[in-house]
């Protein structure tokens with residue numbers, strides 16, 4: 001039962017908020033922007049959703065289909081059509097605007113390629129990005145610079161690990177790759193070319209900007225790199241592709257994915273990064289962790305659990 005007085009109060013509150021300039025978003029898809037914003041020190045990090053891709057048990061190593069189904073059901077997910085998130089990240093420090101990865105672009109079908117519309121909804125002009133960092137050169141991280149109208153990040157310098165540049169532009173390695181992987185090499189090369197002269201590869205640990213440091217996390221690709229943002233007492237580790245299926249790999253960090261260049265190194269890197277994040281109580285973000293895409297890791301049994309970051313009230 002709704003009391004009339006409460007209803008009146010509610011209506012009055014809405015009218016008051018409107019008078020203060022608040023816009024009450026309409027319900028439905030157009031009213032929802034698939035992004036989350038967090039302050040890290042005095043920088044703002046925006047998790048930008050590009051959409052989702054489906055990852056099934058046939059793409060994983062080290063787990064049976066039965067165990068996969070059991071773990072997804074335990075996490076209240078549908079094992080038959082498991083949607084894995086694809087995120088990019090914007091780090092805005094006031095004087096720098098750094099985009100970490102660029103989404104899939106138009107090459108992955110209708111569930112992906114949302115990054116441009118999400119950025120537009122947030123009023124982020126691609127031309128205002130001064131630096132794009134590719135955590136690695138896989139298509140779901142670089143496809144967004146291969147837009148039909150040209151690279152939308154027209155003023156950005158690209159930073160990417162030299163090891164990935166060397167790997168994905170090596171014709172001998174490409175020739176030996178399975179046919180299904182060959183387009184990865186073509187897209188990687190095209191994404192580098194999209195920045196023309198504005199490509200500055202890096203080796204190992206370097207500062208991309210004050211307080212933003214690369215952190216090698218090899219295995220998924222040879223040059224796969226996370227980023228550690230430390231700003232005015234806040235810290236965030238963008239761990240990119242150390243995890244693809246949280247419902248499985250948190251509890252079972254030993255499980256790897258077919259896209260890993262080196263399964264053993266990828267597994268060791270995941271265990272090292274998880275251990276560090278849990279031990280240091282470090283806020284962590286993942287390219288394939290569903291929104292908010294950011295949170296904390298805790299030890300749980302022989303593995304870990306993820307605690308998504310709560311909404312940050314301003």
Ligand SMILES: [Zn+2]
Nearest residue numbers: 138140241287
């Ligand atoms: Zn990925």
